[in-house]
Amino acid sequence: MKRRTVLLGGAGALAAGALILRPSDQGVSHNQYFSDLNDLLKRSGPGRPVMLIDLNRMNHNIDALVDSVGPDKTYRIVVKSLPSVELVEHVMNRASTNALMLFHQPFINIVAEMIPQADVLIGKPMPVAAAATFYRKYQESSNHAFDPSKQLQWLIDAPERLAQYQQLARQLGIQIRVNLEIDVGLHRGGLPDISALPPILEVIQNDPKHLVLGGFMGYEPHLTGMEATLEHEEVKSVLSIYRGFVENARNAGVDVNQLTLNGAGSHTLRIYERDNTMNDLSAGSGVVKPLDFDTFHLTDNKPALFIGTPILKRYDSLQVPVMPLAGKLLSTWDPNRERLYYVYGGFWKAHIVSPSGVPDALFHSTNQEPVSTSHSVDLKVDDYMFLRPTQSEFVMLQFGDLLIVKDSDIVDRWPVFQETG
Numbered sequence: 001m002k003r004r005t006v007l008l009g010g011a012g013a014l015a016a017g018a019l020i021l022r023p024s025d026q027g028v029s030h031n032q033y034f035s036d037l038n039d040l041l042k043r044s045g046p047g048r049p050v051m052l053i054d055l056n057r058m059n060h061n062i063d064a065l066v067d068s069v070g071p072d073k074t075y076r077i078v079v080k081s082l083p084s085v086e087l088v089e090h091v092m093n094r095a096s097t098n099a100l101m102l103f104h105q106p107f108i109n110i111v112a113e114m115i116p117q118a119d120v121l122i123g124k125p126m127p128v129a130a131a132a133t134f135y136r137k138y139q140e141s142s143n144h145a146f147d148p149s150k151q152l153q154w155l156i157d158a159p160e161r162l163a164q165y166q167q168l169a170r171q172l173g174i175q176i177r178v179n180l181e182i183d184v185g186l187h188r189g190g191l192p193d194i195s196a197l198p199p200i201l202e203v204i205q206n207d208p209k210h211l212v213l214g215g216f217m218g219y220e221p222h223l224t225g226m227e228a229t230l231e232h233e234e235v236k237s238v239l240s241i242y243r244g245f246v247e248n249a250r251n252a253g254v255d256v257n258q259l260t261l262n263g264a265g266s267h268t269l270r271i272y273e274r275d276n277t278m279n280d281l282s283a284g285s286g287v288v289k290p291l292d293f294d295t296f297h298l299t300d301n302k303p304a305l306f307i308g309t310p311i312l313k314r315y316d317s318l319q320v321p322v323m324p325l326a327g328k329l330l331s332t333w334d335p336n337r338e339r340l341y342y343v344y345g346g347f348w349k350a351h352i353v354s355p356s357g358v359p360d361a362l363f364h365s366t367n368q369e370p371v372s373t374s375h376s377v378d379l380k381v382d383d384y385m386f387l388r389p390t391q392s393e394f395v396m397l398q399f400g401d402l403l404i405v406k407d408s409d410i411v412d413r414w415p416v417f418q419e420t421g
């Protein structure tokens with residue numbers, strides 16, 4: 001074969017391959033749901049990025065979680081995933097529960113002050129200095145309706161930490177309720193196996209003036225993604241380790257019926273509908289269902305949390321500084337990069353959901369993020385784009401008050417937690 005023929009053949013194959021690989025137009029403008037939200041924010045929004053909660057969807061999610069927990073167990077709200085007093089109170093009322101799980105020292109004082117009926121379990125072991133700070137601020141506060149000796153359980157993961165908390169209790173002349181973190185397979189700390197329990201129980205039982213056992217906490221998010229049921233080997237293993245700790249405590253004379261036997265999270269809570277090993281199941285994120293929670297056991301829950309951000313600028317062709325030809329080539333190759341918008345803010349832990357079919361940004365900006373779309377997306381300056389946060393806990397704190405939306409109206413504004421001191 002002649003060299004020219006080979007070259008031509010090669011070029012032809014490349015061109016055909018390129019045509020096959022060329023992205024198709026994926027762009028879709030707002031559907032009715034997002035179009036209504038867009039109208040709402042243009043009418044009543046503050047003209048900056050906002051965090052929205054769809055109240056109807058959230059209520060649906062709360063009901064689904066409560067259904068899974070069932071009447072015989074306690075539903076415990078994971079507050080770090082829903083960081084607003086009003087939001088937590090809404091979930092408490094709707095779910096008829098006072099049980100909260102907290103993860104951040106300042107929020108423990110806020111809850112003690114503002115939600116004094118709460119029953120609080122701390123979700124991670126904290127330096128004893130955090131506990132000391134809590135008791136100091138609690139003493140300084142004017143509202144003592146919250147009784148820490150009955151309503152607060154500190155999480156203890158090791159004998160050394162127990163000794164520190166015992167020392168603090170002695171110093172302050174108080175009784176501290178401790179909940180023991182147990183490793184049910186996650187290997188993120190806690191008592192590694194039941195042989196670690198007796199010496200810890202002994203310390204607690206020998207000092208009832210200062211220490212009382214509140215229960216166990218065995219978190220198992222490693223079950224996520226296994227589509228696990230009670231028959232799954234990993235679930236069986238989690239539950240058998242858990243039962244081992246409970247039996248051991250019972251044999252040591254502990255009244256286990258009084259204990260908080262906590263476990264689960266949004267991803268896994270549903271697994272235990274027909275199991276009674278744990279009597280206290282936690283979930284937070286599933287209430288608003290950020291993107292990372294599109295998982296097997298949450299298929300009945302609906303996305304209820306969105307960032308809405310205004311479009312500041314629009315170009316009808318892709319503009320690339322210094323290299324105009326690169327912009328031309330890129331948008332010719334990928335029709336989803338034909339149009340370029342700039343939105344207010346950006347680079348959050350979130351992905352654009354409406355318009356849909358938006359390719360990855362060419363660069364990120366927390367000030368004005370570029371968003372390229374195809375010509376099928378025909379939004380104007382001052383229209384809004386919508387993103388779904390990948391998680392709720394940190395992202396929800398970045399937008400000021402949460403806008404609570406119901407049937408195309410903003411029905412409430414709920415402040416998020418603010419740290420003080």
Ligand SMILES: Cc1ncc(COP(=O)(O)O)c(C=O)c1O
Pocket residue numbers: 078081101123124219263264265266267282283284285286
């Ligand atoms: C101890 C513990 N329990 C439960 C959860 C579940 O929280 P969520 O339902 O928001 O995933 C977490 C999340 O980090 C956790 O650390």
